[in-house]
Amino acid sequence: MENLSKEIREAVKKLFEEDKVDLVIGFENGSLPLKATPCFIRNIDDIDRLVWNSRCENNLAVYLTKNKGKIGIVAKGCDSRAIVGLMQENQIDRENLVIIGIPCGGMVDQKKIEKSLQEKEPLEVKENHDSLVIKGNGFEETLKISDILYDNCMSCKHRNPVIHDVLIGEPVEEQDDVDEFAGVKAFEEKSSDERWDHFVKQGEKCIRCYACRNACPFCFCEECSVDSSQPQWFGKSIALSDTQVFHLMRSFHIAGRCVDCGACVRACPMDVDLRFFNKKIEKDVRELFSHEAGIDPEAAPPLNTYNTDDYDDFIKS
Amino acid sequence: MDAAKETSWEPKIITFLCNWCSYAGADLAGVSRIQYPASTRTIRVPCSGRVNPLFILRALQNGADGILVSGCHPGDCHYLSGNYAARRKFSILAGLLEHVGIEKERVQFSWVSAAEAGRFAEVITEITEDVKKLGPANRMVKKRVH
Numbered sequence: 354m355e356n357l358s359k360e361i362r363e364a365v366k367k368l369f370e371e372d373k374v375d376l377v378i379g380f381e382n383g384s385l386p387l388k389a390t391p392c393f394i395r396n397i398d399d400i401d402r403l404v405w406n407s408r409c410e411n412n413l414a415v416y417l418t419k420n421k422g423k424i425g426i427v428a429k430g431c432d433s434r435a436i437v438g439l440m441q442e443n444q445i446d447r448e449n450l451v452i453i454g455i456p457c458g459g460m461v462d463q464k465k466i467e468k469s470l471q472e473k474e475p476l477e478v479k480e481n482h483d484s485l486v487i488k489g490n491g492f493e494e495t496l497k498i499s500d501i502l503y504d505n506c507m508s509c510k511h512r513n514p515v516i517h518d519v520l521i522g523e524p525v526e527e528q529d530d531v532d533e534f535a536g537v538k539a540f541e542e543k544s545s546d547e548r549w550d551h552f553v554k555q556g557e558k559c560i561r562c563y564a565c566r567n568a569c570p571f572c573f574c575e576e577c578s579v580d581s582s583q584p585q586w587f588g589k590s591i592a593l594s595d596t597q598v599f600h601l602m603r604s605f606h607i608a609g610r611c612v613d614c615g616a617c618v619r620a621c622p623m624d625v626d627l628r629f630f631n632k633k634i635e636k637d638v639r640e641l642f643s644h645e646a647g648i649d650p651e652a653a654p655p656l657n658t659y660n661t662d663d664y665d666d667f668i669k670s
Numbered sequence: 671m672d673a674a675k676e677t678s679w680e681p682k683i684i685t686f687l688c689n690w691c692s693y694a695g696a697d698l699a700g701v702s703r704i705q706y707p708a709s710t711r712t713i714r715v716p717c718s719g720r721v722n723p724l725f726i727l728r729a730l731q732n733g734a735d736g737i738l739v740s741g742c743h744p745g746d747c748h749y750l751s752g753n754y755a756a757r758r759k760f761s762i763l764a765g766l767l768e769h770v771g772i773e774k775e776r777v778q779f780s781w782v783s784a785a786e787a788g789r790f791a792e793v794i795t796e797i798t799e800d801v802k803k804l805g806p807a808n809r810m811v812k813k814r815v816h
Contacts, residue, residue, distance in 0.1 A: 540769070549771025549809060578724075586724060588731065594812040598727045601766060605723055608762050630766065637765040642758070656762070659754035661744060667764050668757065669780035669793055670743065 354480045357405040357455065360521045361427060364453055368519075369397040373451055374425035378416050380409040386478050387463060387487075391416065403427075405521070406480050407498055410460040411568075412616040414439060418573040423449045427521075429457035431505075431614035433514035434647025435570040438610050441654055444573060454517025456525040458498065459506035461485065466501055470494065505615035505628065508533040515648055533613070537632045551629065556597045558623040565627055566603060568620035571610045578602075604630035609638045609655035612647040681735035681801040685710045685794070686725065688718045690748040692740035694784035699791050706791035707798040710738075717741065719752030723763045726777055730810040736776050736801035740793070743781040753781070772809055775800035 361379060368374045381392035381402040389408040393416075394400055405427070413426055414435035428436060433454055439445045466475070470487065477488040485496045508531050513524045532538075540548060563579065566572045578586045579599060587602070588595035604611075604627070613635060617627045638644050641664045644655040687693040693714050699706065711734075715721055718741025729737050739760065747753045760779050768774050778800070780793045 537769075545768075545771045545773065547771075548769060552770040588812065590812075592812050592814075594731050594810055597770075597810060598724070598731060601727055601770065602724055605763065605766065630770070633769045634762055634766060637762055641761055656755070656758055659751060659758055661754065663754065663757055664761050665744070665757065667761060667779060669778065669796070 354406045357522050358403065361403050361405055361453065361455070362400050364519050364521060365394065365400050365403060365425060366397065368425050368451055368453075369400070373423060375422045376420060377403075377425040377427075377453075378413045378420075379403045379427040379453075380405065380411075380413075383408075386475050387466060405455060407458065407461045407485070408463075410503070410615075410619060412570050412614040414570040415568060415616065417450070417570070418444050423451075425451040425453055427453045427455060428514050428517065429455055430509060430511040430514055431457075431612050433516050434511055434612040435614060436647075437516055437650050438571060438612060438647040438654075439573075440650040441652060442610075451519065452514070452517045453519045453521060454514030455521040456513045456523065457506075457509075458483075458512065458525055459502040459509065461496075461498060461501045462503045466496065469496060469501065503615050503619070504536075505613050505618070507531070508535070509613075511648075516650070534632060534636045536628070537636050540629065540633070551626070552597065553593065555625050555629065556593045556600065558625050559596045559600065560623055561591075561596060561599065562622065564620040564622065565617035565625070568616040569607065570614070570616070571607045600625075600627075600630060604634055607631065608634045609642070609644055610646050611635055679802075679806065680707070681709050681798060681806070682711060682733070683709045683736040683738060683794075683797060683801060684729045684734040685712050685738040685740065686715050686718070686721045687712055688720075688741040688748075688753075689714055689716050691742035691746065691784050692718075692780075692782040692790065695740075695782045695786050695790040698784065698787035702787050704787055704791045706794045709736075709798045709801075710794055717747065717749050717752035718756040719747075719749070719759075721756065723759060726763065727810070730772070730776070730807065731812040733807065733811050735804075735807045736778070736797055738778050738780060738793070738797050740780045740782050740790075743783055746783060773804050775804055776807060 365377050377394040379392055380389045382404055383390040391411050392402055412432050412435055414432050473489050473492055475487045475489050479486040483498050487494045611631045638655050642655040687696055718739055721739050726737050741753045767777055778797050782790045
């Protein structure tokens with residue numbers, strides 16, 4: 354991991370020296386031992402802050418639509434797919450963007466670590482090739498990284514960046530044998546009542562903080578319809594129905610665009626099962642329109658286009 | 671369901687009809703005096719592509735027992751491709767609603783042309799019967815929070 358951090362710093366140094374970037378978006382160590390946090394490097398003297406490890410979980414593509422100028426961005430598989438998605442929607446000035454791609458072995462789930470530490474406080478963490486050694490007052494624990502990955506990382510099919518200008522490290526092996534829709538399929542087997550109960554539980558948890566929207570690279574609208582009060586598209590009460598409508602529309606707005614980076618899930622303070630919605634739509638889009646989000650920059654977003662022989666069975670005619 | 675059978679409960683069905691085909695079809699059904707259930711509340715829209723999925727959800731929130739979106743047959747759109755775009759949208763929406771436990775029969779879609787008055791009456795009769803079987807809508811209906 355130290356090697357990769359070093360390689361990133363060298364690549365960024367070169368970009369600054371060649372005047373290819375004014376801003377580099379990457380990761381630095383957070384204030385807590387297990388955390389990494391996005392950092393914005395505007396000065397060549399600051400490049401030593403950049404790090405890379407298995408906690409660099411944020412999707413940095415979210416900052417691309419909020420910053421202007423010549424930007425360099427550290428992008429793992431899902432970040433690069435989000436960038437491709439933004440390119441499809443003409444949100445990116447590709448000529449002024451340098452993508453520093455980095456193959457990703459998956460990010461570790463902070464909540465899964467908390468669970469295995471059982472309320473012990475981590476004070477120091479060391480990352481080896483496939484394990485984390487966590488030390489604290491009177492304990493030392495070794496956790497295997499592949500056991501504590503985020504759910505979306507466990508079913509990730511694009512660990513290597515799909516687009517990059519500079520590649521850091523060596524490509525990693527893709528998980529070709531996992532079924533990314535296993536969770537959705539299991540849900541589809543359940544009865545309508547069970548699915549409704551799950552939906553109600555998710556709605557009841559939600560506090561409408563909109564962190565999921567803010568973390569999403571695809572929620573870049575200048576004014577979100579959820580915030581609008583004139584006209585007021587969305588009910589703003591705490592009624593369950595209003596929250597449910599918000600969740601349905603939030604997932605619908607990223608239909609065919611969501612790359613399952615998991616940013617919304619990680620941002621959620623209430624553990625709402627957001628992939629319950631996202632993955633279902635992703636599966637339908639894949640099956641009905643043979644479209645996979647964030648792969649081909651030239652492809653049209655599936656809901657912006659049509660075929661005359663699209664799926665029609667659900668319509669009476 | 672039993673309650674629906676015992677009383678003379680009639681469902682309220684919101685129909686979004688495209689101005690150029692289905693609305694004209696409904697009009698023709700009227701002037702031709704074709705009988706169909708008086709369960710519908712029609713909202714005329716320029717095109718089935720104008721129907722934002724949010725409209726459907728808002729209708730459910732406000733107590734609609736059923737919703738029908740009807741537009742021109744594929745290839746006949748007044749705006750050339752509005753109904754094609756609508757079809758993609760609604761195929762995703764229909765899947766999502768079913769996934770979260772909204773009964774499939776509550777939200778339906780149809781293509782009815784301006785000449786198909788008889789077909790319009792049939793579609794309304796069918797959806798009214800489907801919704802009657804389900805009974806009054808309860809899921810998604812916005813309830814007062816105390």
